[in-house]
Amino acid sequence: MRLFKLNSNISKKNCYRHKISYSKIMYKDDLLKGKTIIVTGGGTGLGKSMSLRFSELGANVVITSRKLDILSETAKELQAQTGNPVMAAQADVRKPFENEDVLKLAIERFGQVDVLVNNAAGNFISPTERLSYRAFDTVVDIVLKGTYNFTLAAGKYWIENKIPGIVLNTVTTYATTGTAYVVPSAISKAGVVNLTKSLAAEWGKYGIRLNAIAPGPFPTKGAWQRLLPDPKFEKMLLNRIPLKRPGEHIELANLAAFLVSDFSGYITGDVITIDGGETVGTAGEFNWLDAIKPEEWDIYEKIVRGKE
Ligand code: HXC
Ligand code: NAP
Numbered sequence: 001m002r003l004f005k006l007n008s009n010i011s012k013k014n015c016y017r018h019k020i021s022y023s024k025i026m027y028k029d030d031l032l033k034g035k036t037i038i039v040t041g042g043g044t045g046l047g048k049s050m051s052l053r054f055s056e057l058g059a060n061v062v063i064t065s066r067k068l069d070i071l072s073e074t075a076k077e078l079q080a081q082t083g084n085p086v087m088a089a090q091a092d093v094r095k096p097f098e099n100e101d102v103l104k105l106a107i108e109r110f111g112q113v114d115v116l117v118n119n120a121a122g123n124f125i126s127p128t129e130r131l132s133y134r135a136f137d138t139v140v141d142i143v144l145k146g147t148y149n150f151t152l153a154a155g156k157y158w159i160e161n162k163i164p165g166i167v168l169n170t171v172t173t174y175a176t177t178g179t180a181y182v183v184p185s186a187i188s189k190a191g192v193v194n195l196t197k198s199l200a201a202e203w204g205k206y207g208i209r210l211n212a213i214a215p216g217p218f219p220t221k222g223a224w225q226r227l228l229p230d231p232k233f234e235k236m237l238l239n240r241i242p243l244k245r246p247g248e249h250i251e252l253a254n255l256a257a258f259l260v261s262d263f264s265g266y267i268t269g270d271v272i273t274i275d276g277g278e279t280v281g282t283a284g285e286f287n288w289l290d291a292i293k294p295e296e297w298d299i300y301e302k303i304v305r306g307k308e
Contacts, residue, residue, distance in 0.1 A: 026254055027057055027254070027257060027258075027261075029056070029057060029058060030057070030058045031057040031058065031257060031261050031263075032054055032057040032058050032059035032257065032260065032261060033057075033058030033059070034058070035054075035058075035059045035060070035114040035115055035260070036059065036060040036061075036062065036106060036110040036111075036112060036113050036114050036115070037051075037054050037059045037060070037061050037062070037113075037114065037115040037116075037117060037260060038062045038063075038064060038102065038103070038106055038113055038115070038116050038117065038150075038154075039051045039054070039061060039062070039063050039064070039117040039119055040064050040065065040093055040116075040117065040118055040119050040120035040146070040150060041064075041065050041119045041120030041121065042061070042062075042063025042064060042065065042071070042074070042117075042119065043063055043065050043067065043070040043071040043073075043074040043088070044065075044070060044074070044220070044221065044222055045220030045221065045222050045223065046119060046170065046215070046218055046220060046249060046252060046253075047063065047065075047117070047119040047120070048063075048074055048078075049249035049250070049252065049253045050117060050119065050252070050253050050256045050257075051063050051074070051078055051086065052078050052081065052082070052253065053250070053253035053254065053256065053257050054256075054257060054260070055078050055079070055081075055082040055084045055086055056081075056082045056084075057257055058084060059084065059115075060084065060085050060086075060087075060109075060110045061078070061084070061085070061086045061087070062086075062087045062088075062089055062102065062105075062106045062109075062110075062113075063075060063086065063087070063088055063089070064088075064089045064090065064091045064093075064099075064102045064120075065090070065091070065120060066090065066091075066092050067090075068088065068090040071088035071089070071090065072088045074086075074088070075087060075088040085109075085110075087105070087106065087109055087110075089101075089102040089105050089106070093118075093120050093142060093145075093146030093147070093149060093150055094141045094142060094145055094146055094149070095149075096149045096152075096153065099149055099150045099153045100153050103153055103154065103157060107157075112161075112163065113154065113157070113163075113165070114163065114165060114166065115165065115166045115167075115168065115260045116150060116151065116154040116165065116166070116167050116168070117167075117168045117169075117170070117256065117260070118146070118147040118150055118151065118167065118168070118169045118170065118192070119170045120142060120146055121142060121143050121170070121185070122138060122139045122142035122143060122185075123139060123143075123182055123184075123185040123223070123226055123227065124139075124182070124226040124227070125181045125182055125226065125227050125229075126181065126182075127181065128180075128181075128183045131183075131184070135184070136184045138184075139184035139185055139188060140184050140187070140188045142188075143184075143185060143188035143189060143192065144187075144188035144189075144191040144192060147169060147192050147195065148195055151167055151195065151199065151210075154167065155167075155199070155203060155208065158206065158208055159203070159206050159208075162206075164206070164207030164208060164209075165207075165208050165209075166208070166209050166210075166259075166260050167196070167199070167208070167209070167210040167211075168210075168211055168212070168213065168256060168259050168260055169192050169193075169195070169196050169210070169211070169212040169213070170212070170213055170215070171189040171192050171193055171196075171212045171213070171214045171271060172185070172186075172189045172214055172215065173214050173215070173216055173273060173275050173278060173279045174186050174189070175189035175190045175192065175193045175214060175271075176190070176193065176214070176271070177279065177283075178190075182227070192212065193212060193271055195210075196210045196211065196212045196269060196270075196271065197210075197269045200268040200269030200270075201269060204268060204269075209264075209265070209267070209268040210268060210269065211259050211264070211267055211268060211269070211270050211271070211272065212270070212271045212272070213252065213255060213256060213259070213271075213272055213274060214271050214272065214273045214274070214275065215247060215252055215274050215275060216241060216246075216247060216273075216274065216275025216276055216278040216279070217237055217238065217241070217246045217247065217275075217278070218246060218247040218248075218249060218252055219246050240278055240281060240282050241275070241276040241277060241278045241281060242276060242277035242278070242280070242281040243276035243277055244276075245276060246276070247274060247275070247276060251274065252274055255272060255274055259272070
């Protein structure tokens with residue numbers, strides 16, 4: 001399953017891949033059978049890839065976002081591919097009543113909603129001082145407000161109906177480290193991490209679990225257009241990654257499937273990083289020694305041993 005073709009040749013050079021038939025060996029086809037899963041931003045990118053995987057594994061999937069034409073096309077495509085029902089429902093996550101309507105429609109159609117995947121986001125690179133107040137608000141409203149809006153709607157429904165629901169939030173590695181040039185996204189994702197942990201503590205008594213995935217770079221049209229508008233940006237980004245390649249959608253989709261399945265039943269309030277080592281690769285005090293060549297090490301070793 002590869003929904004987005006990568007232009008970079010970095011992924012092909014200097015990187016090791018294990019030859020794994022991901023879709024065949026990891027899960028049984030009925031892993032998610034009987035579960036109904038709402039995926040915000042499910043019409044494109046990683047939301048689409050997760051929706052495909054959930055549907056392949058037997059779930060009823062409801063995809064929601066602002067653009068009904070894209071949602072309907074994706075729903076048709078995924079349903080044809082997996083044979084399981086995929087429903088499209090239009091909503092802007094910034095608007096609480098629209099999210100509640102999606103929840104109602106999903107319950108009407110499938111009887112119950114078990115899982116909410118908060119994946120919708122807005123983001124673009126910009127020096128912060130160039131942003132208008134409205135630009136800042138727009139990203140925060142989609143990412144932070146959109147996530148707590150939908151989570152609140154689902155949580156009220158689950159608590160009232162005694163359903164042990166599951167929330168999976170998509171954050172970013174910079175939610176915890178902070179980052180320059182996408183500050184509205186960074187502070188919003190940080191809020192989502194805190195929401196994940198806080199509600200896991202508060203709603204655990206209802207059997208509700210909340211976790212988050214923090215992906216490194218996974219090529220999607222939406223992210224690449226807004227964050228890497230020049231091919232050299234992609235090269236610079238991927239060079240930071242110890243595994244020297246971007247993530248593959250199936251890798252993230254399989255992690256998501258595990259986290260929304262009953263097999264992760266004792267994991268809650270956690271953030272699982274899936275970034276090819278990017279976070280540790282850019283954090284270590286001496287990681288820059290990667291640039292030293294073997295012949296230089298011969299010299300340095302002598303100095304360090306006090307022999308020169
Ligand atoms: C500065 C910008 C801007 C830009 C928009 N604005 N783009 N300012 N630089 N590039 C400003 C506008 O001028 C306006 O402010 C305000 O933001 C709202 O813009 P609208 O176009 O009216 O908003 P809207 O139609 O709601 O679109 C939201 C959006 C858009 C966030 C701006 O990009 C979008 O729809 N994005 C959804 C998909 C997405 O972002 N995917 C990427 C996710 S990747 P003024 O003051 O002029 O009115 C991700 C993490 C990736 O999150 C990590 C990778 C490793
Ligand atoms: P994407 O394809 O652009 O996905 C964003 C989705 O959000 C779109 O489907 C969009 O659909 C939806 N959306 C935006 N505003 C919305 C709103 N107001 N209401 C409802 N839906 C809205 O980008 P992506 O790369 O797959 O990103 C998916 C998630 O992964 C995001 O949370 C992102 O932060 C996270 N992430 C991605 C990467 C990466 O490398 N790709 C890395 C780290 C984290 P509409 O336009 O139809 O509304």
